[in-house]
Amino acid sequence: MLKKSVTPGCLATALAMLSFQVAAHHSVAVYDRTKEVTLTGTVKSFQYTNPHSWLVVDVLEKNGKVTTWGFESEGPSSLMRAGIRKSDLAPGTKIVVVGNPMKDGRTAGTFVKATRLSDGKVFDPHKVDQ
Numbered sequence: 001m002l003k004k005s006v007t008p009g010c011l012a013t014a015l016a017m018l019s020f021q022v023a024a025h026h027s028v029a030v031y032d033r034t035k036e037v038t039l040t041g042t043v044k045s046f047q048y049t050n051p052h053s054w055l056v057v058d059v060l061e062k063n064g065k066v067t068t069w070g071f072e073s074e075g076p077s078s079l080m081r082a083g084i085r086k087s088d089l090a091p092g093t094k095i096v097v098v099g100n101p102m103k104d105g106r107t108a109g110t111f112v113k114a115t116r117l118s119d120g121k122v123f124d125p126h127k128v129d130q
Contacts, residue, residue: 031100031110039069040117043093048086050075055089055111057097071099073111073125084123089114 041059055071073079089095094117099109113124
């Protein structure tokens with residue numbers, strides 16, 4: 001009878017492959033974490049979804065053209081722990097948003113914080129509510 005077993009080498013290889021997939025999925029390598037952009041605009045949508053949420057903002061440029069930016073953030077459970085609800089940044093809400101831009105110049109970045117202009121409330125996805 002042939003006995004099947006998992007060798008330590010096979011197990012290590014499988015774990016290494018899984019860790020590469022997880023790291024690739026959650027990589028922020030496309031963003032320039034050394035820079036920040038600060039933009040004033042209007043929330044187009046807040047895609048409050050797993051595994052990552054997206055805050056989509058229309059920014060009126062000086063030349064009158066509207067540019068749409070997307071800011072990637074944590075999923076809903078993390079945002080809720082930070083005190084951010086989908087309704088806080090509803091479509092039409094005027095905000096100032098800060099993010100780390102993409103390295104390649106596309107109009108996207110990571111969501112660092114946003115300030116709602118109507119009342120000055122700051123939303124920081126990395127701050128856990130007390």
